[in-house]
Amino acid sequence: MSAEPIATPSGPWCPDPIRQQRADYTLEDLLHLPDDAPRVELVDGIIQVTPSPTLGHQDISSLLWMWLRAHAPTHLRAAQAVGVALNTNTSRQPDVLLRRADVAPDRSLLVPADVVLAAEVVSPGTRRTDRFAKPGEYAAAGIPYYWRVEQDPVHVYAYRRGDRIGPGGERQYELVADSADLIELSEPFEIKLPVAEITP
Known part of the structure; x- marks a missing residue:
């Protein structure tokens, strides 16, 4: 048999x-x-x-990617939904990110040292993760900047990795700008982002 x-x-x-x-x-x-x-x-x-994003989420994400692509200096490149290996058993896919331009284009999984800015567009199903879990993970991994984009109305919260230490002993993000009208920053490059330009 x-x-x-x-x-x-x-x-x-x-x-x-x-x-x-x-x-x-x-x-x-x-x-x-x-x-x-x-x-x-x-x-x-x-x-x-990860749940399928809504059309509104995708519109904001695409508009932000296009804005960063058009305005970032040549040593930085914008990307969408690329995995970032935060440690040996955790990988996230920011909705939009800015990476170093010298990263090989055939890579599908980046390391935190490749990433300058991670941005998440908040949806109803991802609120807790985008507001709390991901910023903590990105900061702990050493990603210097984090943007959270809320919808309806579109409002950008820009964070920089600061000196404040969290409960796990890692540096945390600090809010450096937030607006539903205009985001002005000097890091990671000179930014003057009218929020209307990423609003569908």
Whole structure:
């Protein structure tokens, strides 16, 4: 009698529930996801499927990417939804980021030293993560600047990694500007961003 092969479940890819319970996924696993895998983030060894963004979220994200692309100096480049390996078992995908221009274009996973600014557009399903979890993770990883963009009305909150130490011993972000009209900053470059230009 011969053994029957185990049937492979049909349907879209999803994380292995046993590995999810063990929280033992790593960055290496992300690099080997199948082509049909949805957009995911890795948080403390657990793969989280990110919800599909709304059209309004995507409009703001695209407009911010285009504005940064048009205004950033040549040593910086804007990108959208590229993974950033924050540590061995956590990777996030900021909605928009500014990276160093000398990073190889074939990279699909950046390290914090590659990233100058991470920006998140807040949606109803991501409020807690974008307001609390991600800024803490980005600051702990050493990303110098974080922008949070709220919708309805569009309002930009710009943060810089400061000297204040958080409960885990890492430096935290401090708010340096916020406006629904005009964001003016001298870092990471001279910025004069009319919020209307990223408002759909």
